[in-house]
Amino acid sequence: MEPKNKINLFLPGLQSDSNNNVSLIAADLREKVTILGHYKSENQKVNLLAEKSYATKDFNSFSEIANQFIADHALENIDMISVAVPGPVIAGKSQPQRLKWILDEEKIKQKTKVDKVYLVNDLEASAYGLQNVEESDFVKIHDGVTFTPGNVVLLAPGEGLGEAALFWDGQGLRPFATEGGHCEFSPRTNDEVEFYSFLQKIYGIVSWESVLSTGGLFNIYRFLRDVKQQKQPDWLTKEIEADNFTEAVIRGAIENKDRICKMTIDTFLMYMAREANSLVLKMKATGGLYLTGHIPVMLEQFLTNKKFYKNFIISDKMENILADIPIYLVKDEKTILNGAALYAAFYQD
Incomplete structure (x- = not known):
């Protein structure tokens, strides 16, 4: 297989003939919108x-969504769901946490009549999905020169x-999930103590997820509005x-329309650089x-203007290591869906 990029994943079933011509459904399950795809290996x-x-x-279970997708596309002989x-x-x-459902591979098998069902953490799936990203969809924020190959990390505020x-x-690279977003946030400055x-x-x-997420972005904004008395514009x-x-x-x-918008994004990016620093270390x-x-x-x-990188490398003793870490923005937003499909199709030998 011609790789789309230089990501070299550990996929033990990649060479197996039994994993060729497999029909599968992959799903990116989210709080508001769930995306499903029909794939063939x-x-x-x-x-x-x-x-x-x-x-x-609009659905009472993931199985209902899967069965609706199967019906909408008149799919038959599905080998697996991921x-x-x-x-x-x-x-x-x-x-x-953000869904009312308990997901169970065995129950999904029963309700969809599909013999193989895999649940995988979404960021672990996204890590697998890196292999499917076109080289042009990696935006270089900083070009590291010293250490590769080595461990890799993904940070995804959403x-x-x-x-x-x-x-x-x-x-090769072996993806694994973490729950690092639920580690406790710690303030550095007097203003951050006030925010905390x-x-x-x-x-x-107070977890890092309370700071780096869509809800976290609004938390930063309302702190600046309600505590720091920045004006909220009518628009x-x-x-x-x-x-x-x-x-x-x-x-x-981006349009520099109001001071509070710029302050909110600057603060969010600074915190994102700090948590990226911690994850890398x-x-x-x-x-x-x-x-x-x-x-x-x-x-x-904002990520490509060097300010993010300058905040990222701030450290007590590790700036020499952090300074050479390559940093990329992934513009392909289907890494979770594609990664779930790759995991199901080729992780099993």
């Missing part, structure tokens, strides 16, 4: 044949804060009422940092 890759999105809240879930997967089960890593075993106190009154325990009030805050505040910063990710998801893609022009 061929020549050591997966090809997307059909795709459709569904409003998650579901990327926004939470930990333990022993074939998951109970994502509806939650996703974090995953890929362990370099000497020959603001969040503590709301959440009790943004309308966008908030229309549930368009994330896109609107980023657009406001904890995993000794000398192979690189990859920023994925809708929010980083929207923030591309």
Whole structure:
């Protein structure tokens, strides 16, 4: 197989003939919208044949969504289903915090009549999906020169804060999930102590997800508005009422429309650089940092202006290592869906 990029994953079933011509459904399960794709494996890759999105809240279970997708596309003889879930997967089960469902591989098998069902953490799936990204969809934020190959990490602020890593075993990269987004946030400056106190009154325990996510972005904004007394412009009030805050505040910063928009995005990017720093150091990710998801893609022009990198390398003793870590923005927003398909098709030998 001709790789689309230089990501070299550990996929033990890639060479197996039994994994050729497999018909499968992959799903990217999210709080608001769930995306499903019908794939077929061929020549050591997966090809997307059909795709459709569904409003998650309109269904009582994932199995209902899967069966609806099968009916909508008149699919037959599906060999497997792979579901990327926004939470930990333990022993074939998951109970994502932002969903009302308990997911169980065995129950999904029964209700969909599909013999093989896999649940995989969404950021672990995204790590697998890196292999399917075109080289042109990697935006270089910083070009590391010293350490590759090595461990790799993914940071994905979205509806939650996703974090995953890929362990370099000497020959290939082995993705694994983490729940690092739920580690506690810690303030550095007096203003950040004030921000922490603001969040503590709301959440009790303040996690990094309370700072780096769509909800976290709004937390930063309302701290600046309600505590730091920054004015909320009328146009943004309308966008908030229309549930368009994330896109609107980023657009406001890009267009330099109002001070509070720029302050919000600058603060968010600073925190993103700090958490990226911590993730890289904890995993000794000398192979690189990859920023994925809708929010980083929207923030591309801010990520590539060197300010993010300068905040990223601030450290007590590790600046010499951090300075040489390659950093990429992943513009392909289907890494979760594609990765779930790759995992199902080729992880099993």
